[in-house]
Amino acid sequence: MAFLLKGAHAVDPQIGLDEVVDVLLDGKEIVEVGHGLEAPEGAEVIDAAGKYLVPGLVDMHVHFRDPGFEYKETIETGSRAATHGGFTDVATMPNTDPVTDTGTGVRYQIDRGRAAGLCHIRPIGALTRGEKGEALAEIGDMVLEGACAFSDDGHGVQGAGMMRTCMGYVSQFDRVAIAHCEDESLTAHGVINEGKASTRLGMFGWPALGEELEIYRDIELCRLTGCPLHIAHISTEKGLNLVRAAKAEGLPVTCEVTPHHLFLNEDDIDSTYNTNLKMNPPLRLKSDMLALRKGIVDGSIDCLVTDHAPHAQHEKDCEWEIAFFGTIGLETSLPLMLTNMVRTGEIGWNRLVEVMAVNPRRVLRLADVKIEKGSKADLTLIDPEKEITVTEDYFESKSKNSAFLGETLMGVASDVFVDGKRTLANGVVAQ
Ligand SMILES: NC(=O)N[C@@H](CC(=O)O)C(=O)O
Numbered sequence: 417m418a419f420l421l422k423g424a425h426a427v428d429p430q431i432g433l434d435e436v437v438d439v440l441l442d443g444k445e446i447v448e449v450g451h452g453l454e455a456p457e458g459a460e461v462i463d464a465a466g467k468y469l470v471p472g473l474v475d476m477h478v479h480f481r482d483p484g485f486e487y488k489e490t491i492e493t494g495s496r497a498a499t500h501g502g503f504t505d506v507a508t509m510p511n512t513d514p515v516t517d518t519g520t521g522v523r524y525q526i527d528r529g530r531a532a533g534l535c536h537i538r539p540i541g542a543l544t545r546g547e548k549g550e551a552l553a554e555i556g557d558m559v560l561e562g563a564c565a566f567s568d569d570g571h572g573v574q575g576a577g578m579m580r581t582c583m584g585y586v587s588q589f590d591r592v593a594i595a596h597c598e599d600e601s602l603t604a605h606g607v608i609n610e611g612k613a614s615t616r617l618g619m620f621g622w623p624a625l626g627e628e629l630e631i632y633r634d635i636e637l638c639r640l641t642g643c644p645l646h647i648a649h650i651s652t653e654k655g656l657n658l659v660r661a662a663k664a665e666g667l668p669v670t671c672e673v674t675p676h677h678l679f680l681n682e683d684d685i686d687s688t689y690n691t692n693l694k695m696n697p698p699l700r701l702k703s704d705m706l707a708l709r710k711g712i713v714d715g716s717i718d719c720l721v722t723d724h725a726p727h728a729q730h731e732k733d734c735e736w737e738i739a740f741f742g743t744i745g746l747e748t749s750l751p752l753m754l755t756n757m758v759r760t761g762e763i764g765w766n767r768l769v770e771v772m773a774v775n776p777r778r779v780l781r782l783a784d785v786k787i788e789k790g791s792k793a794d795l796t797l798i799d800p801e802k803e804i805t806v807t808e809d810y811f812e813s814k815s816k817n818s819a820f821l822g823e824t825l826m827g828v829a830s831d832v833f834v835d836g837k838r839t840l841a842n843g844v845v846a847q
Pocket residue numbers: 479511569570571596694695696697723725726741742743
């Protein structure tokens with residue numbers, strides 16, 4: 417099937433493209449980019465006037481719960497949510513049941529993703545067997561089956577020696593180790609940021625130090641082993657400064673942030689105890705939130721990720737202490753960034769494309785996607801003027817635990833193309 421996108425404002429910082437063009441897709445490729453293109457016979461013409469066309473968005477940190485917790489999300493429902501949110505690729509974390517720590521587990525996810533036929537599923541393999549932090553997982557086998565990175569997300573690897581072994585091993589392959597930084601000897605029982613919030617609401621605190629100490633440790637292990645390191649869901653200003661210093665030294669260190677850490681902070685947790693605001697790491701200080709926003713602006717944060725963490729109603733509709741950690745994010749990430757950072761002029765479209773498409777592909781060692789002839793037709797078309805209200809009905813995800821329920825946002829993906837196939841058409845997911 418061929419598609420001619422007419423009059424889209426294309427933005428691709430990789431090639432300095434920032435203008436209104438026509439783009440012709442045929443088969444799995446972009447076959448022409450230019451002005452006044454004629455539709456070949458049989459091509460579907462899509463009026464893209466007023467819309468932005470960008471390389472397909474990539475969310476390099478999601479939890480699809482498949483296998484093992486399919487009541488929260490499956491690869492199929494997660495793919496629908498990703499597509500609805502404007503993504504062509506998602507990287508799935510290995511804290512499934514069983515943990516994705518073998519080549520077979522990686523192959524299973526890729527196969528399920530192909531069967532769903534919407535977005536590319538890029539499995540992240542576990543660093544250690546069962547994410548127990550005791551013995552190496554089958555990393556080489558997982559690389560062969562298509563794992564794009566390695567992480568024990570959900571836990572920090574507690575032993576520094578074990579993390580050193582993991583990073584030494586991963587460094588033999590062209591892959592990054594993704595670190596969920598949490599020293600459990602400091603965070604045990606913690607359910608909210610330690611400090612004012614934990615005192616005010618009377619709950620065990622999860623101190624910033626529990627995260628920062630492990631960021632420091634893993635940066636030093638990066639120096640020792642040479643293994644590229646990516647810090648997951650960074651949440652504090654001090655942690656970000658450690659990453660900045662590592663980058664300034666030329667170490668292969670990158671990091672990511674979530675929309676909830678950019679746009680919410682511990683003051684948003686009030687006496688209603690909305691458990692959708694309980695996540696790991698916890699919402700931090702307002703000053704941390706503002707520092708992270710600066711990190712997106714100045715380039716010290718590489719990627720925007722959702723940490724899409726679906727949980728069933730009964731796992732959230734309970735006391736704060738026993739509620740599960742996490743918020744879904746795939747379907748609100750782009751609208752939040754457009755509303756709170758692009759519309760306000762804090763960042764431009766180029767920077768948005770870097771943190772949501774270009775940099776995640778680089779960190780995951782995926783091939784570049786560019787808006788030029790011969791590139792893969794993995795593209796996202798965005799309507800910046802469409803308003804959405806975040807209600808439970810809005811979500812394709814099987815779970816509804818969003819920290820942003822009730823918000824009205826401006827700007828959303830209207831169309832997505834994956835391998836030249838239109839997976840989202842005018843805001844509606846295919847199939
Ligand atoms: N972020 C969360 O609050 N929860 C994640 C685990 C994780 O990302 O560490 C989950 O798997 O539910």
